[in-house]
Amino acid sequence: MIKLIKMPKLSANMESGLLVTLRKQNGDDVQKGDVLFEVETEKVVSEIESEEDGKLVKLYFREGDNVKVDEIIAEIEIAE
Template identity: 45%
Template sequence: MIKEVHMPKLSPKSNQYFFGEWLKEPGDKVSKGDVLFEVETDKVVSQVESQETGVLKEHQVKSGQTVVVGDLVATIEVSES
């Protein structure tokens, strides 16, 4: 089953951020709590953790891109259980 990862709201004051680095590549195993990617907001660089356990399928955004809260950023394949 494919789960979508959307950009969370990381700053109470803004909905648009600067996408930093990916810490997981397509094909990588991810566990709940692993850092998936980094996003820069006005005050901080946030490391966003995975809410799922599975295999990262696809990146939907690239480093350096501007992202908006709610944007699809990745897909993760989780096993049915």
């Protein structure tokens, strides 16, 4: 099963966020709670964590990309 990781809305007026750091790359195993990436908004840098155990199978963006809220950033194949 594939879990889509989307850009979260971190504030009421947030329209997009800057991917500052990708902590995981294609093919990396991830555990629930692992930091996947860091997002910078106008006011803060936030760490976005995995909600599932699995393997990161696809990244849609690179560090430095500006990503709109709800756009897919990555796919994780869920461990079953």
